[in-house]
Amino acid sequence: MLKSVIIAALMLISVLTGMQLANNGIHKMKGYDDANFQNAVSIEESGNNISASILGNDISSHDIAAKKKRLEEISAFNFFSSMGKKLSDGITGASDKLIQLITD
Template sequence: MKFMLKCFVLCTILLFGVLIGMQQANQGIIKMKGYQDPDLQSAFQVENETGDVQASILGNNVTSQDLQEKQEQLEQIEAFNFFSQIGKQFATLVSNGVSSLLESIATLLNRN
């Protein structure tokens, strides 16, 4: 659990680092051009219009409704992951193998 938490935190930090780097690159391009280009959008924007907060990443608006729809789609798919099943079977096989090996070593030590 700790490992998964550390990985999640690290990935989150790296994602925000990439977004900040893209924003810095965008600002550098604007400075090099010397003028504001309306076609050039920033990497990450949070707009507050009339008390409503809207976020956009790379020009695409992100809303909580979009995220909920995607979550519902993923729940409906219930896709079969072939590699996940192979991993589970391999883990079971290794676990059973190690257990039987330890039991056989214990029985050999108890006989002596």
Template sequence: MVKFMLKCFVLVSILLFGVLIGMQQANQGMLKMKGYNDPELSGAFSVENEQTGELEASILGSTVTSQDLQKKQEQLEQIEAFNFFSQIGKKFAGVVSDGASSLMTYLSNLINGILE
């Protein structure tokens, strides 16, 4: 299961990276076709050095900094996520497990009673 999830994650990452590269190539093609540099046409992604020495990334026009990522991580840690379907699945799995266990116990007692 872990190998499958790892393969899926790698495949999705590669595909996402390919989409970003394709968007960048399309932007460059539009600039070449237009013949002049239009400031409204920004690239799909760009990385720039700030004066403070930090890197600033821009993906699809929105800037991403390390402070933004830290704030989002803190927000995710503070939120106690409750997944309704996950809780229902856990309860259903417990009921099925208990039912299968009691059925096996009943059948083993029945077989032992017949054999004695």
């Protein structure tokens, strides 16, 4: 699972880097900057505020905090997650009893 997450993150970073390099190549070919072309990733720092933009979508720390809070509220009770945990506990208990029955 960890390998999959690391590989997916690496692929995402590679794609964004490739898009940025392609954008820079287009600027070099044209010879001038066009307002219609945007950077794939841009980070601007002004004082204590840091603002980031990925593919033209602005991201701020307030957005991230709100999304984190919403995810925590959604995760507070997930019916399928709780049913999966109960099922796995039941299967684990049954297999433990079966192994004890066989080995005794």
